[in-house]
Amino acid sequence: MEHFIYRDGILHAEDVSLVEIAAKVGTPFYVYSTATLQRHYQVFDEALSGMEHFICYAMKANSNMAVLRIMAEMGAGMDVVSGGEYARAIAAGVPGEHIVFSGVGKTREEMAAALRGGIRQFNIESEPEMHVLNEVALSLGTVAPITVRVNPDVDAKTHAKIATGKSENKFGIPIAKARAVYAEAANLKGLEVVGIDVHIGSQLTDLTPYENAFNKVAELTELLREDGHNIRRLDLGGGLGIPYERSNEAPPLPIEYGEVIRRTVGHLSCEIEIEPGRLIAGNAGLLVATVVYRKEGEGRDFLIVDAAMNDLIRPAMYDAHHDIVAVVEPEVGVEPVPYDIVGPVCETGDTFAKERNIPPMEAGDLMAFRSAGAYGAVMASEYNSRPLIPEVLVKDDQFAVVRARPTYEEMINRDTIPYWMT
Numbered sequence: 441m442e443h444f445i446y447r448d449g450i451l452h453a454e455d456v457s458l459v460e461i462a463a464k465v466g467t468p469f470y471v472y473s474t475a476t477l478q479r480h481y482q483v484f485d486e487a488l489s490g491m492e493h494f495i496c497y498a499m500k501a502n503s504n505m506a507v508l509r510i511m512a513e514m515g516a517g518m519d520v521v522s523g524g525e526y527a528r529a530i531a532a533g534v535p536g537e538h539i540v541f542s543g544v545g546k547t548r549e550e551m552a553a554a555l556r557g558g559i560r561q562f563n564i565e566s567e568p569e570m571h572v573l574n575e576v577a578l579s580l581g582t583v584a585p586i587t588v589r590v591n592p593d594v595d596a597k598t599h600a601k602i603a604t605g606k607s608e609n610k611f612g613i614p615i616a617k618a619r620a621v622y623a624e625a626a627n628l629k630g631l632e633v634v635g636i637d638v639h640i641g642s643q644l645t646d647l648t649p650y651e652n653a654f655n656k657v658a659e660l661t662e663l664l665r666e667d668g669h670n671i672r673r674l675d676l677g678g679g680l681g682i683p684y685e686r687s688n689e690a691p692p693l694p695i696e697y698g699e700v701i702r703r704t705v706g707h708l709s710c711e712i713e714i715e716p717g718r719l720i721a722g723n724a725g726l727l728v729a730t731v732v733y734r735k736e737g738e739g740r741d742f743l744i745v746d747a748a749m750n751d752l753i754r755p756a757m758y759d760a761h762h763d764i765v766a767v768v769e770p771e772v773g774v775e776p777v778p779y780d781i782v783g784p785v786c787e788t789g790d791t792f793a794k795e796r797n798i799p800p801m802e803a804g805d806l807m808a809f810r811s812a813g814a815y816g817a818v819m820a821s822e823y824n825s826r827p828l829i830p831e832v833l834v835k836d837d838q839f840a841v842v843r844a845r846p847t848y849e850e851m852i853n854r855d856t857i858p859y860w861m862t
């Protein structure tokens with residue numbers, strides 16, 4: 441069920457017209473659909489049915505508090521990668537025992553905060569980190585539940601910047617070293633081994649790398665059990681890709697991903713944990729912008745829009761494609777024309793699309809960038825002193841601003857002039 445569709449010639453988010461939101465909050469803005477977020481959680485839940493499982497939403501994809509509340513109300517746990525994300529999960533009402541702490545650089549302070557506030561498990565990424573966590577847990581008189589993130593050395597066949605499961609990546613412990621590391625963990629009184637963790641990358645559009653990685657995890661589970669470790673939980677990470685270019689992409693469905701999990705690790709009677717981010721939030725959000733100018737170039741026209749790379753960095757950073765559609769539906773028979781669609785930031789990288797065929801547009805027209813709900817707002821900055829853009833949540837025929845656009849004054853007043861200059 442698609443929740444961003446044209447009605448009476450206007451693109452809607454659920455039952456709300458994007459023209460109406462634009463008039464109320466101004467462009468550019470992000471808009472998210474509650475029904476889509478909920479459906480994506482349910483799709484994973486159904487894909488893992490029949491196996492004991494727990495879905496931890498990887499909030500780095502979209503950590504707006506309203507989005508987190510929706511996930512928490514569905515019963516999701518959270519995968520967090522910083523003290524700030526841990527604090528957001530708690531503030532969204534997620535119990536500590538539903539929070540998984542991932543990331544290669546957890547500090548003592550972050551570990552202590554999570555041990556005090558409650559934690560489901562730490563996913564350990566290195567031996568030094570393991571020893572530090574042991575010390576922190578002992579100093580607090582507690583025991584930290586852990587998995588070790590193993591690096592299975594598989595090629596995720598995704599963009600180099602988001603592949604994490606090859607031996608040259610900074611993530612996890614080489615799977616060949618895992619037995620030794622688990623033996624060491626078992627000797628540390630501040631740690632309790634609960635399982636194994638793996639996460640091989642993001643925007644995977646092929647199931648084979650998962651199949652290879654999970655087979656290696658299954659083999660390791662049996663070896664570690666022989667060594668006497670109580671492996672009862674397998675955290676299989678996130679990373680399932682979404683169709684960014686709808687006309688020619690059909691990544692595997694969660695149901696097929698669930699089948700791979702069943703086939704590779706389903707027989708081990710472990711609790712299955714997954715950490716999806718992009719698939720939950722990506723296609724649940726749009727970025728809406730206004731054309732500021734149409735500029736005639738040589739051989740092509742430029743559409744200069746009021747959104748820029750600071751609002752949505754994926755095209756500049758990952759050469760990412762976002763489908764771009766007109767908010768006002770073109771009349772039947774109107775032919776699309778190629779445009780370079782660019783933002784106003786003073787960098788050539790501030791280009792959303794080149795020679796993209798979309799309906800003819802003029803200054804003042806609204807366009808929507810699809811699949812912008814994940815790694816959009818969370819990666820935004822105020823480069824060029826462009827205030828962070830608002831985020832809007834829709835539910836049925838209602839909408840609310842869930843992060844307001846700061847005023848110029850608020851933005852400027854975050855800086856302070858040192859006392860010797862006043």
Ligand SMILES: *Cc1c(COP(=O)(O)O)cnc(C)c1O
Pocket residue numbers: 498500501519542543639641642643677678679680715716717718719
């Ligand atoms: C980024 C990340 C995820 C989520 O990845 P998606 O591609 O958004 O599903 C899950 N787990 C870990 C450890 C991550 O770093």
